[in-house]
Amino acid sequence: MSKQITLTIDRRQVTVPEGTLVADAAKMAGIDIPVFCHHPKLEPVGMCRMCLVEIGRPVRDRATGQFVMENGAPKIQFMPKLETACTNKVEEGMVVLTQSEKAAEGQKGTIEFLLTSHPLDCPVCDKGGECPLQNLTMAHGPGKSRFIFDEKMRLDKMVPLGELIWLDRERCIQCARCIRFQDEIAGDSVIGFDDRGRRTQIVSFSEPGFDSVFSGNTTDICPVGALTTTDFRFGARPWELEAHASICTQCPVGCNTTLNTRREAKAGGKIVVKRVMPRQNEEVNEIWICDKGRFAYHYTEGKKRLTRPLARKDGKLLRVSWEAATKLAAENFLKAKKNFVILASGRLSNEDLFNLKSLADHSEGRAYLYSHIGGGELTSLVGVGEGTNFAKMGAGTTIVVIASNLYEEAPIWHLRVKQAAERGATLIVMNPRGTKLDRYASFVVRYAYGDEVKSVQELGKKGRIGDAFLKSENAVILYGSEGLGISGSAAVASACAKLLNDNGFVGKPNNGLIGVWGRANDQGAWEMGFEVEEDLAKVLKGKAVYIVGADPAADDPKLAKALEGAEFVAAQDVMETATTEIADVVLPAQAFTEREGTLTSGERRAQRFYPAVPVTGDAKPDFAITSQIARHMGVILEGTSVSAVFDILAASVKSFEGLNYAKLAEVKPQWPIVGRGDLYYGGTTYENTQGMGAQLSAAAARGEKVSIPRVQREAPPRPKENELLAVPVTKLYDRGTTVLPAELLHERIGDASLILHPDAAKSLGVEAGQAVNVSFNGVSGGAVVKLDDTIPVGVALIPRSMGLAIREPVPLKVK
Ligand code: SF4
Ligand code: SF4
Numbered sequence: 001m002s003k004q005i006t007l008t009i010d011r012r013q014v015t016v017p018e019g020t021l022v023a024d025a026a027k028m029a030g031i032d033i034p035v036f037c038h039h040p041k042l043e044p045v046g047m048c049r050m051c052l053v054e055i056g057r058p059v060r061d062r063a064t065g066q067f068v069m070e071n072g073a074p075k076i077q078f079m080p081k082l083e084t085a086c087t088n089k090v091e092e093g094m095v096v097l098t099q100s101e102k103a104a105e106g107q108k109g110t111i112e113f114l115l116t117s118h119p120l121d122c123p124v125c126d127k128g129g130e131c132p133l134q135n136l137t138m139a140h141g142p143g144k145s146r147f148i149f150d151e152k153m154r155l156d157k158m159v160p161l162g163e164l165i166w167l168d169r170e171r172c173i174q175c176a177r178c179i180r181f182q183d184e185i186a187g188d189s190v191i192g193f194d195d196r197g198r199r200t201q202i203v204s205f206s207e208p209g210f211d212s213v214f215s216g217n218t219t220d221i222c223p224v225g226a227l228t229t230t231d232f233r234f235g236a237r238p239w240e241l242e243a244h245a246s247i248c249t250q251c252p253v254g255c256n257t258t259l260n261t262r263r264e265a266k267a268g269g270k271i272v273v274k275r276v277m278p279r280q281n282e283e284v285n286e287i288w289i290c291d292k293g294r295f296a297y298h299y300t301e302g303k304k305r306l307t308r309p310l311a312r313k314d315g316k317l318l319r320v321s322w323e324a325a326t327k328l329a330a331e332n333f334l335k336a337k338k339n340f341v342i343l344a345s346g347r348l349s350n351e352d353l354f355n356l357k358s359l360a361d362h363s364e365g366r367a368y369l370y371s372h373i374g375g376g377e378l379t380s381l382v383g384v385g386e387g388t389n390f391a392k393m394g395a396g397t398t399i400v401v402i403a404s405n406l407y408e409e410a411p412i413w414h415l416r417v418k419q420a421a422e423r424g425a426t427l428i429v430m431n432p433r434g435t436k437l438d439r440y441a442s443f444v445v446r447y448a449y450g451d452e453v454k455s456v457q458e459l460g461k462k463g464r465i466g467d468a469f470l471k472s473e474n475a476v477i478l479y480g481s482e483g484l485g486i487s488g489s490a491a492v493a494s495a496c497a498k499l500l501n502d503n504g505f506v507g508k509p510n511n512g513l514i515g516v517w518g519r520a521n522d523q524g525a526w527e528m529g530f531e532v533e534e535d536l537a538k539v540l541k542g543k544a545v546y547i548v549g550a551d552p553a554a555d556d557p558k559l560a561k562a563l564e565g566a567e568f569v570a571a572q573d574v575m576e577t578a579t580t581e582i583a584d585v586v587l588p589a590q591a592f593t594e595r596e597g598t599l600t601s602g603e604r605r606a607q608r609f610y611p612a613v614p615v616t617g618d619a620k621p622d623f624a625i626t627s628q629i630a631r632h633m634g635v636i637l638e639g640t641s642v643s644a645v646f647d648i649l650a651a652s653v654k655s656f657e658g659l660n661y662a663k664l665a666e667v668k669p670q671w672p673i674v675g676r677g678d679l680y681y682g683g684t685t686y687e688n689t690q691g692m693g694a695q696l697s698a699a700a701a702r703g704e705k706v707s708i709p710r711v712q713r714e715a716p717p718r719p720k721e722n723e724l725l726a727v728p729v730t731k732l733y734d735r736g737t738t739v740l741p742a743e744l745l746h747e748r749i750g751d752a753s754l755i756l757h758p759d760a761a762k763s764l765g766v767e768a769g770q771a772v773n774v775s776f777n778g779v780s781g782g783a784v785v786k787l788d789d790t791i792p793v794g795v796a797l798i799p800r801s802m803g804l805a806i807r808e809p810v811p812l813k814v815k
């Protein structure tokens with residue numbers, strides 16, 4: 001435990017850890033010192049002078065170092081001038097006066113000065129109602145200004161910093177919170193101050209503008225309405241909004257969010273989501289979310305939402321009743337017997353997946369997870385368990401990231417791993433090409449695509465990197481699917497699991513294996529025993545298929561063909577997709593914004609999400625649709641109460657044992673303090689009052705015997721002389737069902753691309769930005785050339801879900 005310091009703030013004795021800033025010590029004691037530039041997650045800068053207080057320190061005898069006493073107490077000497085509470089650290093015996101006449105006068109002066117060049121357009125400002133400047137002006141301002149209104153600055157009010165974030169130059173108080181967030185937290189230094197004096201302004205110096213996947217967070221911590229998001233700008237007043245707890249469904253991090261809703265004239269009087277805000281969970285996402293999580297939710301409002309059940313008659317999909325649709329599906333599944341196949345994705349909740357798996361188990365069917373990554377049975381076995389928290393990792397912990405670009409695949413893990421490395425954790429980044437995490441790594445290992453398993457095994461051997469790994473107290477490995485298909489990633493998972501298990505890095509907090517999955521709840525599916533299949537086309541062909549929350553027909557023409565050759569297809573989804581277009585029965589599912597459920601994050605944390613908006617059309621929650629189909633098949637599954645499904649799940653799946661909805665809704669005090677009454681301090685992030693979730697137990701932690709199967713890694717194919725090795729990589733903004741309908745993200749999604757080393761491009765005679773035709777594995781299509789000088793020369797990267805179907809490394813020709 002760090003040394004504790006006792007001081008007095010406004011006549012109250014406060015004890016806090018050594019090194020705490022006076023502003024934070026006051027906050028911990030429930031005393032609000034007004035701040036603008038200070039943010040508890042950022043390094044102090046003392047730029048705005050809002051936090052002026054009187055500080056007195058005990059006088060020490062120079063000879064003895066002891067306090068000089070006066071009237072039986074240490075003699076306190078106050079500095080002649082006010083000091084900033086956000087830059088001074090606490091000292092033993094310190095006395096702080098935050099509300100004395102002198103301090104109040106200083107604070108009043110700062111507000112008066114800030115308002116000299118502020119437009120005071122609160123009545124039309126997006127931040128009005130949740131604005132620290134507005135609130136602190138009311139609490140500490142002079143009430144009257146000595147400056148002449150006509151001499152106020154007139155500046156641009158609609159400056160796009162990028163396509164997602166807008167700057168109102170008049171409102172900016174130059175606190176640099178946004179710049180410091182980008183520099184210190186995000187590690188993307190893409191905005192900064194330009195010019196001097198009163199002309200100082202925020203500018204973006206990246207191309208494209210504000211090129212960071214964390215840009216939206218700056219609007220939460222900007223203490224005025226200077227930074228706003230494109231979709232919320234002039235969209236609503238904060239006091240009109242309802243807040244509903246949710247979980248981001250875009251990646252395996254499971255960021256806690258708040259959906260702000262309002263009844264909307266433009267939506268015909270319907271209640272709609274107006275914005276997605278972070279909800280504090282210091283063990284998951286702290287107070288941040290990425291831009292995909294903030295903006296992609298617009299897909300739920302897409303024009304292609306499914307609203308009614310449909311069944312094919314004479315080649316056309318026609319509206320039918322729920323009873324008729326589910327009965328038709330059930331009859332065909334029963335008729336198929338062993339040829340009944342369920343294909344579900346990790347977009348679904350735990351309850352949905354549990355009912356689907358139960359249906360397969362109680363019939364003759366098989367349940368497959370629609371995923372491009374294998375090895376999940378090992379994360380259930382030796383995955384991280386209770387007590388794991390990146391925020392607690394530092395010196396003594398080794399974090400290995402292999403075959404994954406966390407910035408693109410799980411952005412908030414990128415932030416948290418970066419911070420752990422900055423606190424002293426040993427970070428080993430293993431990837432054939434450069435990633436943004438390399439900058440923070442103690443060791444960067446470049447291997448050739450195909451050598452993943454060998455590289456993992458090297459970590460268990462003596463040597464500079466092996467020693468660093470083996471001598472750690474704790475070790476976590478995050479493995480992904482960069483350049484790998486299902487069998488390749490399963491082999492990597494097996495090598496990682498063996499390495500962790502053999503060296504005692506399992507069954508305790510901050511140890512174990514994490515899969516960087518493609519979807520939010522892949523981990524939940526693995527816990528329930530779903531399997532994956534490399535050759536899905538073979539599995540689907542000629543079968544009666546129940547596809548839930550997945551669009552294989554859009555992802556891969558071979559899968560579309562296999563589905564066309566299937567005996568029967570029932571497709572259940574939120575949106576119309578290429579798969580629903582060829583289905584015999586279409587079952588409309590509710591979006592996550594319309595229903596309740598739980599998701600299991602990659603860190604094996606089960607978390608609750610809650611309904612925020614009314615149901616679209618006749619859509620039903622997935623678990624209830626499955627239950628209705630099951631009933632027609634003679635299988636009874638819970639279909640009414642989602643919490644009852646969870647209880648049955650917790651009683652059947654060991655890792656969920658002991659969990660229930662009430663437990664997942666538990667919260668505990670968190671630091672920093674955020675929330676509506678404290679937004680001057682931590683930003684507009686929402687306080688977590690609806691649940692921080694709970695981590696599942698891992699088999700290793702339960703004392704079960706762990707045996708790791710050795711999976712042989714097949715060598716990738718060797719390209720011929722005029723070919724390149726095409727490998728799949730994951731891109732944050734792709735053309736998936738839950739991203740593409742969000743028009744705001746279209747510029748970031750872009751076109752299908754082919755990423756080449758500049759030398760490879762040169763020898764092919766192509767250049768950056770050029771459209772080319774590629775063919776591989778029976779697929780051909782167009783792509784735009786991009787260059788990356790960190791990738792091997794003989795390799796071409798193809799981002800997944802961008803229109804070119806790639807499941808594993810294959811030889812490729814460029815035409
Ligand atoms: S834009 Fe906001 S956060 Fe950035 S410097 Fe201006 S006031 Fe501060
Ligand atoms: S990091 Fe992942 S879970 Fe978090 S907001 Fe982004 S996409 Fe969503």
Ligand code: FES
Binds near residue numbers: 034035047052
């Ligand atoms: S100087 Fe302390 S909050 Fe800005």
